[in-house]
Amino acid sequence: MGTLMLYFVVVVHIWTVLFNTCNAARLGPASAKFSAILVFGDSTVDTGNNDYIDTVVRANFLPYGQDYPDGPTGRFSNGKLVPDMLASLLKIKEAVPAFLDPKLSDQEIITGVCFASAGSGFDNQTNAATKIIPVLKQIDLFKKYIARLEGIVGEEKAKQIISGSLVIISAGTNDVAIIKEVDSEYQHFLLDRTQTFVKELYDLGCRTMIISGLPPVGCLPIQMAIARRNSSELRCLDDRNSYAQSLNRKLVKMLQQIQQMLSGSKIVYLDMYKTLIEMIDQPQKYGKQQASDTSANIWIPLLTELNQVS
Numbered sequence: 001m002g003t004l005m006l007y008f009v010v011v012v013h014i015w016t017v018l019f020n021t022c023n024a025a026r027l028g029p030a031s032a033k034f035s036a037i038l039v040f041g042d043s044t045v046d047t048g049n050n051d052y053i054d055t056v057v058r059a060n061f062l063p064y065g066q067d068y069p070d071g072p073t074g075r076f077s078n079g080k081l082v083p084d085m086l087a088s089l090l091k092i093k094e095a096v097p098a099f100l101d102p103k104l105s106d107q108e109i110i111t112g113v114c115f116a117s118a119g120s121g122f123d124n125q126t127n128a129a130t131k132i133i134p135v136l137k138q139i140d141l142f143k144k145y146i147a148r149l150e151g152i153v154g155e156e157k158a159k160q161i162i163s164g165s166l167v168i169i170s171a172g173t174n175d176v177a178i179i180k181e182v183d184s185e186y187q188h189f190l191l192d193r194t195q196t197f198v199k200e201l202y203d204l205g206c207r208t209m210i211i212s213g214l215p216p217v218g219c220l221p222i223q224m225a226i227a228r229r230n231s232s233e234l235r236c237l238d239d240r241n242s243y244a245q246s247l248n249r250k251l252v253k254m255l256q257q258i259q260q261m262l263s264g265s266k267i268v269y270l271d272m273y274k275t276l277i278e279m280i281d282q283p284q285k286y287g288k289q290q291a292s293d294t295s296a297n298i299w300i301p302l303l304t305e306l307n308q309v310s
Helices: 002-019 082-089 106-111 135-153 155-163 173-178 184-203 221-228 238-261 272-281 291-302 304-309
Strands: 037-041 166-170 208-212 266-270
Touching: 037 082, 037 135, 082 166, 106 135, 135 155, 135 184, 166 184, 173 184, 173 238, 184 208, 184 238, 238 266, 238 272
Parallel strands: 037 166, 166 208, 208 266
Antiparallel strands: none
16 A cells, blocks of 8 residues: 555656646646656666676565566566556556566567666665666666667667657665765765766757656665664654755756756656655555554665665
């Protein structure tokens, strides 16, 4: 219930963002037509890439995928992830496949894929020991995707597909969750990496991008567990949440500046902090009796790898 409600709220939130941006602002979301969907980031959007790399950070076993038609797929969820639901809502496809899936068809390539890797971050050192694919390294996968797409539809058509694609980026949580000390210098580092990533995507032809801000990182189960070692009370870590909010504010300003620099781009910030903290602070609205129950049910299916590798 908690996870399903979370996904529903997130999809509606993104849908609202799309309604107020891009061609959706003019035509309405039902008429907004994206040629494909391209996904980058961490476990919140990884549809199975980690199943095809040498890492322990995987979700190819039950209870993951227990509600998915074919069972576990590598998604850190009991069923579909937000990109899948969004792709279906936009009438692009019913689910977004992992790019590393060796059985990927040409048609799947044409309508978009996922490059995300659970456990990853903008910092290449985040969970590096687990051999996941850092966000900036996902660009290499994207370049391979472009080459294959060009081989299927030709160079000019490929450019049209990429420029007409909806790009989803969800990352940064792992970076902030595992650092020992919170400081502004690391914020600047992450912002710089984010800017580099967005510019690279733009240079490769992407024009419409939705970038998710950080969630309440201090409410992740692993963060609360650390705090509980010195207290019997299960609580969110205020310093981590404040850090996430501070970084989000800086991210908003930076994305506005980047959009002005990159002609023809539409770069949209997605405020996930506000959406999720409300679910934690007001659990009764979402069918839960207490905040600790809500936060656990929200975060464990989404970011389980934090408990595994941190």
